[in-house]
Amino acid sequence: MEEQLAELVAKVAELEAAGGGAKVTNTMFAETFYYLTIPLMIIIHAGFLAYEMGASRMKNVLSSGVKNILAFAFMIPTFYFFGWWVYWGFPTGIPGAPGPAGISGIEYANAIAWGWGESAQYMGPNVADQASGVFFGAFALFAATTASIMSGAVIERIQTVGFVILAIVLGSFAWVVAAAWGWHADGWLVTQWGVHDFGAAGLVHAVAGFFALGVLINLGPRIGKFNADGTANDIAGHNMPMTVVGLMLIIVGFWGFLMACVIVPGEAWSWFADKPSTIYGTPITLSALAFNILMAVAGGIIGAWIITKDPFWMMSGALAGIISTASGLDIYYPALTFIIAFSAGLILKSCANWLEKRGIDDAVGAVTVHGTIGLYGVVMLGVFASGFPALQGAAGEVPTISLVGQIVGAVVFFLLGFVPGYVVSLVLKGMGMLRVPEGAELAGMDTVKVPAQGYPEGIPTSPAPAE
Amino acid sequence: MGFPYDEASWSVVDGAMFMGWGSAAPGFYTLIAAVICAAVLVVGNASEKKKAKRFDK
Numbered sequence: 071m072e073e074q075l076a077e078l079v080a081k082v083a084e085l086e087a088a089g090g091g092a093k094v095t096n097t098m099f100a101e102t103f104y105y106l107t108i109p110l111m112i113i114i115h116a117g118f119l120a121y122e123m124g125a126s127r128m129k130n131v132l133s134s135g136v137k138n139i140l141a142f143a144f145m146i147p148t149f150y151f152f153g154w155w156v157y158w159g160f161p162t163g164i165p166g167a168p169g170p171a172g173i174s175g176i177e178y179a180n181a182i183a184w185g186w187g188e189s190a191q192y193m194g195p196n197v198a199d200q201a202s203g204v205f206f207g208a209f210a211l212f213a214a215t216t217a218s219i220m221s222g223a224v225i226e227r228i229q230t231v232g233f234v235i236l237a238i239v240l241g242s243f244a245w246v247v248a249a250a251w252g253w254h255a256d257g258w259l260v261t262q263w264g265v266h267d268f269g270a271a272g273l274v275h276a277v278a279g280f281f282a283l284g285v286l287i288n289l290g291p292r293i294g295k296f297n298a299d300g301t302a303n304d305i306a307g308h309n310m311p312m313t314v315v316g317l318m319l320i321i322v323g324f325w326g327f328l329m330a331c332v333i334v335p336g337e338a339w340s341w342f343a344d345k346p347s348t349i350y351g352t353p354i355t356l357s358a359l360a361f362n363i364l365m366a367v368a369g370g371i372i373g374a375w376i377i378t379k380d381p382f383w384m385m386s387g388a389l390a391g392i393i394s395t396a397s398g399l400d401i402y403y404p405a406l407t408f409i410i411a412f413s414a415g416l417i418l419k420s421c422a423n424w425l426e427k428r429g430i431d432d433a434v435g436a437v438t439v440h441g442t443i444g445l446y447g448v449v450m451l452g453v454f455a456s457g458f459p460a461l462q463g464a465a466g467e468v469p470t471i472s473l474v475g476q477i478v479g480a481v482v483f484f485l486l487g488f489v490p491g492y493v494v495s496l497v498l499k500g501m502g503m504l505r506v507p508e509g510a511e512l513a514g515m516d517t518v519k520v521p522a523q524g525y526p527e528g529i530p531t532s533p534a535p536a537e
Numbered sequence: 538m539g540f541p542y543d544e545a546s547w548s549v550v551d552g553a554m555f556m557g558w559g560s561a562a563p564g565f566y567t568l569i570a571a572v573i574c575a576a577v578l579v580v581g582n583a584s585e586k587k588k589a590k591r592f593d594k
Contacts (some may be wrong), residue, residue, distance in 0.1 A: 117593040201549075208554060231551050236574065312581075352547050353547055353550055353554055358554075358555075365570075372573070372574070375577070375581070376577050376581060385575075398556075400548075400554075400555060401555050401556055402555060402556065403555040403556060403557050403562070403563050403566055404568035405563065405567040405569070405570040406556070406557070406566040407574070408560075408566075408569055409566060409569055409573065412573055454556055455556050457540045458540050459540065459546060459547050461545055463546065468546070470540070528576075
């Protein structure tokens with residue numbers, strides 16, 4: 071009997087040790103999962119950098135790069151200072167009351183997301199916390215993505231500091247409010263309207279795209295973009311191949327962006343012990359993403375090719391394909407994803423032309439690709455997915471996706487982007503901080519503000535090869 | 538395109554979870570997507586031929 075008991079005790083100890091090991095492994099996996107999304111999302115920035123610099127004329131190539139790099143650099147500390155706090159503080163709206171899931175409200179944000187006092191323990195190295203830093207990192211990179219989206223639209227005439235201020239307002243405030251409201255289990259758009267935006271088509275892309283539109287209205291077009299009769303001229307960038315490769319890099323980075331939208335299982339903060347979920351607690355798998363992202367990229371490229379035959383618009387079509395389906399990448403059937411993405415590729419160029427005819431000089435089509443197509447994607451999910459649960463929970467107790475709810479979400483995302491973009495850029499314009507003087511624009515912004523040359527030897531023919 | 542289960546809750550899902558599962562929709566969408574691919578190739582080829590023809594000697 072004693073022997074059997076001893077065996078049993080040994081077995082229990084063995085099982086406990088194995089369980090502890092599995093727990094450590096899962097925690098390490100979860101931390102690594104989000105950690106790896108960060109460098110993947112930095113590839114988005116490498117892409118935006120190449121894309122913007124390629125779309126600039128040679129006289130502006132480095133200043134476009136400087137602007138983009140600075141946006142990234144300022145986004146990280148400002149998101150640390152207050153962006154992360156806004157996300158946790160205001161899901162239920164103003165004044166920041168706690169929500170039903172118990173992970174929101176000013177009090178909660180004060181406890182975990184301030185860089186001082188007791189809360190600072192979650193904002194720095196902590197052996198007992200293997201989650202806060204990687205979550206913060208992933209969200210900070212979402213923030214930086216919004217700033218990069220706006221950055222391309224305004225190249226070749228914006229002032230550097232004015233642009234950085236706009237980037238901070240967009241990346242560390244405007245989109246964060248949209249995320250708190252529509253991308254959080256306690257978000258009022260989710261709990262009251264059933265808004266579902268898994269891959270952030272509205273709350274990242276549309277907010278950033280329409281923020282850019284608000285800025286463009288006050289910034290005005292580049293010199294030479296429009297003729298006296300209102301017709302538009304094409305201002306070609308100096309390096310289309312660089313732009314196209316940049317767009318492809320953005321697509322690579324998107325895998326990290328969308329991977330970071332998945333909540334892994336088995337941790338205290340996970341929705342489930344045994345299966346991954348979306349940020350709303352609804353099921354998803356990485357396989358779902360693999361099916362749907364690939365079909366979206368393909369559909370967008372094909373749709374844009376048949377209309378434009380232009381590699382810039384084809385790769386923009388790839389982005390549009392992902393953005394138009396991002397809201398429902400968790401629940402779309404891949405062939406349907408392809409069809410929606412194809413339709414986004416088809417309408418892309420005509421949406422950009424429509425905007426241009428109204429005197430808006432969006433140098434890279436960011437308002438259309440991210441703004442218009444982002445809202446198109448949010449609404450399309452309402453068309454196809456009405457009746458699907460928008461949040462984890464029991465039947466009858468959780469909101470479901472609906473067309474009306476998605477339209478409400480689209481309107482809110484539009485306003486959260488456009489209004490701050492327009493108002494802050496108007497204030498900057500009034501202070502003389504928005505646009506460079508005409509002479510500087512004509513001379514080229516590299517000559518005016520960058521102490522380096524993009525192509526000091528020009529682009530000469532290669533010397534003869536050795537025999 | 539409704540939720541593929543009687544109860545509108547994710548707790549009952551243990552398999553396919555995409556919209557249209559359990560109906561003819563997936564097959565229909567696949568057919569449409571395939572038709573789009575074929576049609577795009579036909580139209581694209583016609584367009585390219587037309588453009589190239591202008592350079593015929």
